[in-house]
Every structure is written in C-alpha cells, then in structure tokens.
Amino acid sequence: MTDMDVESKPMLKLMIVDDSNIIRRRIERSQQIARLEVVGAASNGREAVELFRRTQPDVVTMDLTMPEMDGVECVQKLVAINSKVLILVVSALADKATAVDAIERGANGFLCKPFTDRQLNDALEELLSEA
Amino acid sequence: MLKEAEIRTFIEGTTNYFEISAQQSATVGSPYLVTDGNPGAYEYTGVIGISGARKGIVYFTAPRGMLTVLLMRMQETDTSDENIKDLVGEVANTISGNARRDFGKNFVISVPVVIAHDLEKVTAPHSRSYVIPINWRTHSAKLVVCLE
Numbered sequence: 633m634t635d636m637d638v639e640s641k642p643m644l645k646l647m648i649v650d651d652s653n654i655i656r657r658r659i660e661r662s663q664q665i666a667r668l669e670v671v672g673a674a675s676n677g678r679e680a681v682e683l684f685r686r687t688q689p690d691v692v693t694m695d696l697t698m699p700e701m702d703g704v705e706c707v708q709k710l711v712a713i714n715s716k717v718l719i720l721v722v723s724a725l726a727d728k729a730t731a732v733d734a735i736e737r738g739a740n741g742f743l744c745k746p747f748t749d750r751q752l753n754d755a756l757e758e759l760l761s762e763a
Numbered sequence: 764m765l766k767e768a769e770i771r772t773f774i775e776g777t778t779n780y781f782e783i784s785a786q787q788s789a790t791v792g793s794p795y796l797v798t799d800g801n802p803g804a805y806e807y808t809g810v811i812g813i814s815g816a817r818k819g820i821v822y823f824t825a826p827r828g829m830l831t832v833l834l835m836r837m838q839e840t841d842t843s844d845e846n847i848k849d850l851v852g853e854v855a856n857t858i859s860g861n862a863r864r865d866f867g868k869n870f871v872i873s874v875p876v877v878i879a880h881d882l883e884k885v886t887a888p889h890s891r892s893y894v895i896p897i898n899w900r901t902h903s904a905k906l907v908v909c910l911e
Contacts, residue, residue: 651874652853654839654846661838697856699874724860729868745857746783 641667644760647689648673649680649706650722651698655745659693659722662749665756677701681709689717691759694739696723696730704737711738720759722747765893765910770794772865773821774895776858777906781899784857785836792896802892802907804885807847808878809855815871819888819910821862823855829902848877858906 646668648659656673663670671687674680678701684692692710696703703721710717721734724745731742740762743755774791781789797803808824830847833854839846852875859872878884892909 652849652856654834654837654849654853657839657841658837697860697872697874724857725872726861726864727866727868727870730863745860746780748783748786 643667643669644690645669645671645687646691646693647671647680647683647687648693649675649677649698649703650693650695651675652695655695655722659752662752663756664749664753665760667760668756677703677706677709680706681713684710684713684717688714691756692717692719693722694719696721696725696734704734707734707739708737718759718762720755722752722755764891765908769865770893770895770908772862773858773906773908776861777895777897779861780854780857781897785833785899787836787899789897789899792898794893794895797887797892797894798890800887800890800892802887802894802909803905804878804882805904806880806882807851808885809852809875810878810885811855811859811875812873813859813870813910814873816869817866817910819908821855821859821872821909822885822907823851823858823904824885824907825851825854825897825904826902829899829904832900832902844879848879851875851879852877 648656650656660670672683674683676698694703719739720741721739722743726744741759804824805826810822813819831842834842856875863870887909895906897904
C-alpha cells in the first residue's frame with residue numbers, strides 16, 4: 633500500500649475484545665495497519681457492547697471464550713447495533729464449526745490463536761479489503 | 764481414558780504454542796500416566812474445565828521464571844504477577860481450544876481458572892491423569908490432561 637492509498641482512505645476505529653490483557657496489548661502493539669486507530673479494549677462481551685455504543689468502532693477483534701458474555705453472543709449484538717461493523721474473531725477454538733458459526737452470526741473473518749504478527753496483520757488487511 | 768492420538772493432539776498444541784508465540788521450539792518428554800490423583804504443579808497453573816462430550820480438566824503449570832521469559836519473548840514488557848497469571852491461563856486456554864480441531868465442537872472449554880502460589884490447591888478430578896512434560900530453554904513445565 634502506498635502513502636497515497638493511506639491518505640485517500642479514511643481512518644477506521646478499532647476496538648479489541650479479549651479477556652486476556654496480554655492478548656489485548658499484543659493486538660494493539662502488533663497491528664501495523666496505518667488506517668486503524670485503537671479506540672478501546674474490553675475484557676468481556678458485556679463491556680464490549682457498552683464500549684461499542686460509546687466509541688462506535690468500524691472494526692472489532694473478538695475473542696470467543698470470555699466470562700459474562702461470550703464472543704458469539706457479542707458478535708450478534710454488535711451486528712444488531714451496526715450491521716456494517718467488520719469483526720475479526722481471534723480465538724483458540726480451532727474447529728471449523730465454530731468458525732462457520734461465528735461467520736454466520738455476522739463475523740467477517742477468523743484468526744486462530746496462537747498467531748504471529750504477520751498473521752494478525754494479514755487477517756486485518758483482508759478484513760479491511762471489505763471496507 | 765485417552766487414546767494415543769488424543770494425547771498427540773495436546774502435544775502438537777503445546778509445541779505449536781511455543782513455536783508461534785515464543786518463536787522458539789519447546790521439546791516434549793514422554794507422556795506418562797499418574798494414577799494417584801496427584802499429577803503435581805509448579806508455581807502458576809491455568810486450569811480449563813472440560814464439558815460436553817468429554818468431562819474433566821486440562822491444566823498448564825509452569826514456574827514464574829519460564830512465564831516471565833515467555834512474556835518477554837512475546838514483546839510484553841509488563842511482567843507483573845497479574846500478567847504472569849493472565850499468561851498461564853491463556854496458554855491453557857489456547858492449547859485446550861486448539862484441541863477442538865480434533866475433538867470437535869462438543870469439546871467445550873471453560874474460561875481459565877488460575878491458581879498461583881498454592882500448589883496444594885491444584886488437584887485432578889479423577890485418579891488418572893496424563894502428564895506431558897515440557898522443556899523450553901532451561902525451564903520445565905507440564906500439561907496435565909485429566910478426562911473421563
């Protein structure tokens with residue numbers, strides 16, 4: 633991507649949802665997409681819904697196994713609030729059925745943990761190609 | 764009772780975790796069966812409850828030194844006790860979640876419960892557990908799989 637491409641496309645707001653502080657910090661630190669600006673992070677689905685309403689992010693990374701409200705339920709709620717949000721599920725649940733289920737409920741991509749920085753950025757790039 | 768292929772699933776999940784997260788391979792010793800209900804633990808343990816088609820627990824247990832270096836290899840500068848506990852839970856969660864690739868969606872995993880500084884609290888729900896010894900750099904850890 634050239635500087636011109638970056639300048640011509642609007643900045644997008646990113647919200648990170650994961651019950652692990654390490655993973656939240658890792659995603660924030662490792663994501664190198666110039667168009668993405670982190671606007672907040674949540675540690676469970678309930679917090680995520682509140683933060684989503686407040687910050688209105690364009691892009692969300694979403695864990696699935698979380699306390700209080702899991703990621704699948706949270707995906708559905710976020711899509712109900714804004715059907716245009718782009719959601720990348722980032723989860724250790726490696727079976728195909730889980731990925732398909734998340735996509736069917738409104739997620740746009742799936743990245744399996746553990747992941748490299750490269751895999752994270754590739755997954756985000758692919759997600760943004762839909763924007 | 765675990766089949767050999769099922770144990771291999773957890774071994775692959777463990778080596779894959781270190782290979783990708785730490786970008787440094789771990790070696791795994793020969794798995795062994797513990798029948799006295801006491802597979803043992805190190806200073807920090809992340810326990811995942813398993814329900815659905817299988818029932819029991821999977822836990823990853825490691826000493827602080829190993830977890831500190833692992834955090835540093837992940838470019839994490841905050842090596843506080845909170846982050847060490849977070850990491851040990853995340854390792855257990857990731858290895859258990861990855862096992863669904865072979866066990867399927869009905870291998871339901873809980874959020875991690877972390878036990879720190881209290882080795883006696885780490886107990887197995889059944890007498891028989893499989894222990895997978897893990898060696899990484901100069902450190903030793905274990906993955907314990909205790910399923911009906």
